[in-house]
Amino acid sequence: MPVLRRVGRTFVIPVATTFILLSFLSFCLTNTVPAPAVLPGNAQTSVTPGNSRLEGDLSQQRANAVKEAFQHAWDGYSKYCFGEDEINTITSNCSNPRNQWGASAIDGLSTALVMQIQPIVSQVLDLIAKIDFSQTETQVSLFETTIRYLAGMLSAYDLLKGPLAGLVSDTTAVDQLLVQSKSLADALSFAFDTPTGIPHNDLFFTPNKSDNGLSTNGLATTGSLILEWTRLSDLLGDGKYAALTEKAQKFLLNPQPQTAEPFPGLLGTRITISNGRFEDSRGGWGGGDDSFYEYLIKMYVYDPARYSVYRDRWVLAADSSIKYLASHPSSRPELTFLATFNSRSLINSSQHLTCFDGGNFLLGGSVLGRQDYIDFGLALVNGCHNTYNSTATRIGPEAFSWKSSTAISGDGGFSEKAGFRITDAKYDLRPEVLESYYYAFRVTGDQKYRDWAWDAFLAINATCRTDIGFSAISNVNTAGGGVKKGKQESFMFAEVLKYAYLIHSEVRLSNRSFKMKNSSRNKNVLMISVVIQDAVWQVAQNGSNAFVFNTEAHPMKVYLDPEEKNRKVLQFIKAVTEQILVNVTLTE
Numbered sequence: 001m002p003v004l005r006r007v008g009r010t011f012v013i014p015v016a017t018t019f020i021l022l023s024f025l026s027f028c029l030t031n032t033v034p035a036p037a038v039l040p041g042n043a044q045t046s047v048t049p050g051n052s053r054l055e056g057d058l059s060q061q062r063a064n065a066v067k068e069a070f071q072h073a074w075d076g077y078s079k080y081c082f083g084e085d086e087i088n089t090i091t092s093n094c095s096n097p098r099n100q101w102g103a104s105a106i107d108g109l110s111t112a113l114v115m116q117i118q119p120i121v122s123q124v125l126d127l128i129a130k131i132d133f134s135q136t137e138t139q140v141s142l143f144e145t146t147i148r149y150l151a152g153m154l155s156a157y158d159l160l161k162g163p164l165a166g167l168v169s170d171t172t173a174v175d176q177l178l179v180q181s182k183s184l185a186d187a188l189s190f191a192f193d194t195p196t197g198i199p200h201n202d203l204f205f206t207p208n209k210s211d212n213g214l215s216t217n218g219l220a221t222t223g224s225l226i227l228e229w230t231r232l233s234d235l236l237g238d239g240k241y242a243a244l245t246e247k248a249q250k251f252l253l254n255p256q257p258q259t260a261e262p263f264p265g266l267l268g269t270r271i272t273i274s275n276g277r278f279e280d281s282r283g284g285w286g287g288g289d290d291s292f293y294e295y296l297i298k299m300y301v302y303d304p305a306r307y308s309v310y311r312d313r314w315v316l317a318a319d320s321s322i323k324y325l326a327s328h329p330s331s332r333p334e335l336t337f338l339a340t341f342n343s344r345s346l347i348n349s350s351q352h353l354t355c356f357d358g359g360n361f362l363l364g365g366s367v368l369g370r371q372d373y374i375d376f377g378l379a380l381v382n383g384c385h386n387t388y389n390s391t392a393t394r395i396g397p398e399a400f401s402w403k404s405s406t407a408i409s410g411d412g413g414f415s416e417k418a419g420f421r422i423t424d425a426k427y428d429l430r431p432e433v434l435e436s437y438y439y440a441f442r443v444t445g446d447q448k449y450r451d452w453a454w455d456a457f458l459a460i461n462a463t464c465r466t467d468i469g470f471s472a473i474s475n476v477n478t479a480g481g482g483v484k485k486g487k488q489e490s491f492m493f494a495e496v497l498k499y500a501y502l503i504h505s506e507v508r509l510s511n512r513s514f515k516m517k518n519s520s521r522n523k524n525v526l527m528i529s530v531v532i533q534d535a536v537w538q539v540a541q542n543g544s545n546a547f548v549f550n551t552e553a554h555p556m557k558v559y560l561d562p563e564e565k566n567r568k569v570l571q572f573i574k575a576v577t578e579q580i581l582v583n584v585t586l587t588e
Contacts, residue, residue, distance in 0.1 A: 056506055062454050063504040067115050069461055069470075070497045073488070074112075074120060076468025077104050083127055089469035090486035098144065098490070099136040102127050106152040108493030110554045113159045114537060115501060118167055121156075125173040128153065133184040139212065140203040142191045143221040145184070147291075147552040148490060151228045153181045155554035157235070158547070162557060163536050181232055185241055196276040197247035198222055216270040216279060223252045223292030224551055226299060231556050251276035252292065253313055262344045263324050265316025267292075284325070284340030287353040291551040293317050294356065297364045301548045303559040311368070318364060321357075322376055329402040332419025335386055336379040337402065349401040349423065355384035355432040359439035366443045367543035374443060381436045385452055388433060390418035394459040395476045396433055399424035414477070425475040429464065429488065431495030431553065438499045442539040450503055457500045495553040502538060 073089075081087040081094035085103035088095065097103075105124045112120040133149075157177040160168060168174065190209045191199035200211035201221045226245040233242035251271060255261050260268045260278030268278040269288050283289045296314035299307040327339045327348055338357055339346040361377030364370065387396035400420040415421040434456055441449035463481040464470045470492055475482030536546040537555040547555040 059450065059504045059506055062450075062457075063501055063506065066457060066497055066501040066504065067117075069457075069465075070108075070111060070115060070493065070501070071117070072465075073469040073492065073497070074108065076466075077488075078120075078123070080468065082123075086490065087469060087488060088486040089466040089471045089488045090484060092468055096138070098148065099138055099140055101131050101133065101136070101149060103148055103490040104488075104493055107148045107490035107552065109152050110155040110159065111493055111498040111501070113156060113164055113167070114498065114505070114535070114555070116164070116167060121160075122168055122170070122173075125156075125168065125170065125176070128180055129173060129176045131180065133180065134187045134205065136205050140188070140205060141221075142188055142199055142201045142203060143224060145188060146225050146228050147550055147554075148494070150181055150184055150232070151550045151552055151554040151556065152494070153177045153184075154228060154231050154235070155550070155556050157181070158231075158557040159537065159555070178235055182236060185229065185232055189241075189244065192244045192248065194273050196251060196273060197244065198251060198271055198273045198276055199225075199244075199248060200273065215274065216272055219252065219267055219269050219271065219283065219289045220287075220291045222248055222271060224295050227295055227302060227548070227550055227556065230299075230302070231559075234559050253309060259343070262341060263320040265313055265318070266320050266325075266341065282340075282342045284350075285321070285338050285354045285357045286340060286351045290353055290356060294360050294551055297360065297367065298548050298550075301363070301367055301545055301558060302556070306559075314364060315368070318361060318373060318376075322372075326376075327402070327404050329419035330405055331403075331416045332386070335383045335419050336376075337383050337420075338380065348404055349399065351399045352387075352396055352427075352430045352432055355380075355387075355396070356435050358384060359432075359436035362436070362439040362443045363539065363543075366539075366541065367545075369543065377436075378440060378444070381440045381449070384433045384436060386418065387420060388452075388456055388459070390414075390420075391422075391477045392479050393427075393463045393473075393476045393481050394455060395427050395463060395473075395481070397422045397424060397476050398426045398428065398430075422477055425477055425482070426472065426485075427464070427476050427481070428472045429460070429470055429492045429496055431491060431499055434496060434499040434503075435553070438503045439539060441503050443541055445541065453500055453503045460496070491552060498553050505535070505538075 076089060076092070077087045080092045082105065083102050084094035085096045085098040085100060086094070087104070102124075105127055109121065109124045112124065154177070157174065160174045160177070187205065188203070191201070191203055191211070194200065198217055199222065200214065201217050202212040202214065204210045204212070226242070226249055229245040230242040233239050252267065255267050256277050259281050262268075262281045267283055267289075268280040269283050270279045271277070272279055285293060293314065296310045296317065300311035300314070304311070321338055325338045325341065325346065327337050327346070329335055329337075337348075337350050338354060339348050340350070341347065358377045358380035361373045361380060365373030365375075365377060384396065387400060388394055391397065399422075401423050402415075402420045411421060434453055437449045437453040437456070440446070441453070460470070464473055464484070466484065466486075469488050471484040472487040472489075473481030473484055538547075539545060539549075545558060547557055549555050
C-alpha cells in the first residue's frame with residue numbers, strides 16, 4: 001500500500017503515517033511552546049529572531065556579552081561574599097539586608113539557569129540545601145522574601161524539573177528546592193494570622209514570632225504574593241498556601257470604601273490590616289502599588305480558569321489608566337507617561353520603577369488579543385526609552401516629573417528638550433526599562449527594541465561596572481554617573497542581566513525532515529519540515545505562554561488542570577499540523 005493516496009490534487013495520509021506524525025508532534029510538544037500566531041496590527045517582522053544570518057550572529061554576540069557581564073559580577077560575589085546577601089562592589093565588603101540567606105545567589109539562580117551556566121547552578125543548589133530558613137536575627141520582609149527567595153527556588157525547580165532537567169545530575173539537590181520552598185513558606189505563614197488575613201509585611205522570627213506593630217500594609221506588598229504562594233500550593237498539592245494569599249486578595253479585588261477606588265480598577269495604597277479597608281485614595285503604577293497591577297494579568301496567564309476575575313480587574317485598571325492617567329509633556333507631546341493620583345487629582349510624576357508598565361500592557365494585549373493595549377504599551381515603552389536616551393550616561397533616573405500644560409524652566413533647557421525634569425538622579429541598577437524592551441521585542445518582533453536594550457546594557461556596563469561587579473551611581477545626568485556607591489542589589493543578577501540576555505538569546509531552530517519511500521515502488525517521498533520554537537520560558541508572541549515571570553523576573557511554569565491541558569494539547573497539535581510543510585514528490 002502506498003504511504004500516500006492521491007485524491008485529485010489532495011494527498012491523504014493514512015492511519016500508519018498519521019500515527020508517526022502524531023508521535024513526532026508529541027515529541028515536539030514536550031520540547032516546544034505553541035507556535036506563534038500572525039502578528040497583530042501593523043507589526044512588520046516575525047518575533048522569531050534571526051531573520052538573517054547576520055542578525056542572528058549579532059544577537060548571539062550580544063547575548064554572549066551579557067553572559068560575560070553576569071559571570072563577571074558572579075565571580076566578584078562568589079570570591080568575596082558567597083552565601084551572604086550582597087557585596088559592596090567598591091570595597092568588597094559583604095552585607096546582609098535580606099537575612100543572610102544568600103539573596104544574590106538565590107535571586108541569580110534562574111538567570112544562571114536560562115544562561116545554562118552549570119557550575120553556578122550546582123554551587124547555588126549546594127548552598128540552598130544547607131540554609132535554615134526558620135532562623136534569622138534580623139527583620140524579614142514578607143514581600144521581598146517571597147519575590148526573591150521563594151520565587152527563585154520555585155522557578156529553579158520548575159526549570160530543572162522541566163526544560164532544563166538535564167543540566168544537573170544531582171536530583172536530590174533539585175528536590176531540595178521544593179522542600180526548602182515549603183520550609184520558607186511555613187516560617188513566613190504566621191504573617192497572615194490577622195483578623196482579615198491581610199498579612200503583616202515586616203516580621204521577626206526570634207525571640208518570638210512577631211511583627212513590627214504597623215496597623216497597615218501596602219497594595220503591592222499585600223497583592224504581590226499570590227503567584228508564588230499559589231505555585232507552591234500547586235506543586236505540593238496542598239491548597240493552604242494559596243488560600244492564605246487569596247483571603248487577603250479579596251479585599252483588594254473588592255476595595256472598600258468606594259473612595260478607595262477613585263477611578264475604576266485603580267486603588268489607594270495603604271490597607272488597614274484589622275478590617276481590610278483602604279485608608280487613602282493615593283496611588284498609581286509606581287513603587288508601593290506597581291506589582292499589584294502586574295500580578296492581576298499574570299495570575300490570569302498562570303491559570304485562566306481560576307483567575308478570570310483578576311483579568312477583569314486588570315482590564316478595569318488598564319482602561320482607566322489609558323483614559324485618566326495618560327499624560328503628555330507640553331514640550332514633547334509625542335511622549336506618553338502615566339501620572340500618579342491623589343483621589344481624582346493627577347500628579348505628573350513617575351519613577352524608574354513605573355517603567356515596567358509598558359511591558360505589562362504588552363503582555364496583557366498579547367494574552368487578551370487587544371491591539372489597543374499593545375499600542376498603548378509601546379507608547380509607554382517609548383516614553384521610558386526617552387528617559388534613557390536624554391541623559392549624559394544614557395541611563396534613566398530614579399524619578400522624574402513633567403508639565404502637561406506649561407514648559408519646565410530653570411535647568412538649562414534640559415527639561416524643555418527632554419520633556420521631563422529629573423527629580424532623583426540616581427540609578428540603583430533597576431531593571432524596569434529593560435523589562436519593557438524585552439516584552440516589546442517579544443510581542444512585536446521589532447529589532448529596534450533589541451537595539452535599545454543593547455544601548456542600555458552598554459551604558460550600564462560602561463558606567464556602573466567595577467572590578468568585581470556593578471555599582472549603583474549617584475547621577476545619571478553627569479558624565480561617568482557621579483559617585484559609584486558600591487551597592488549591587490540582588491536584582492542586578494535576577495532581572496537586569498536576565499532581561500538583557502533573553503532579548504538577544506536566539507531561538508532554538510531546527511528543521512526536522514523525514515523521508516518515507518514506498519516499499520514497492522521506492523519513489524513516493526513524504527518530507528516533513530517543522531520549525532521548533534524557542535525556549536519555553538520566553539514570552540510568547542501570541543499570548544500562549546508556558547511560563548510567566550514573577551515581579552523579580554523568575555520564570556514560573558503556568559498551571560494547567562487535566563482538562564485544560566488536554567484542550568491545549570489538541571490546540572497545539574492543530575496549530576503545528578497547520579504549519580507543517582508537506583512536500584510530496586511522486587515520480588511515476
